[in-house]
Amino acid sequence: MNDHDIQLLALGCSLGMYIMLFAQIVGGILDDRRDRKVAREAQAQLDAAREKAKA
Secondary structure, three states: OOHHHHHHHHHHHHHHHHHHHHHHHHHHHHHHHHHHHHHHHHHHHHHHHHHHHHO
16 A cells, blocks of 8 residues: 555545534534424423413
């Protein structure tokens, strides 16, 4: 294995790590958005049930 092959291997590993890191960050952001949406819907249902119980 010569120097050129080692450089390509290192570049490929680095690029793969950056792609996986990017995927994890984007996936985490999207997951957080989904969690907040579910929390808002649950809060709205809870508020509706409280208003119904008061009446």
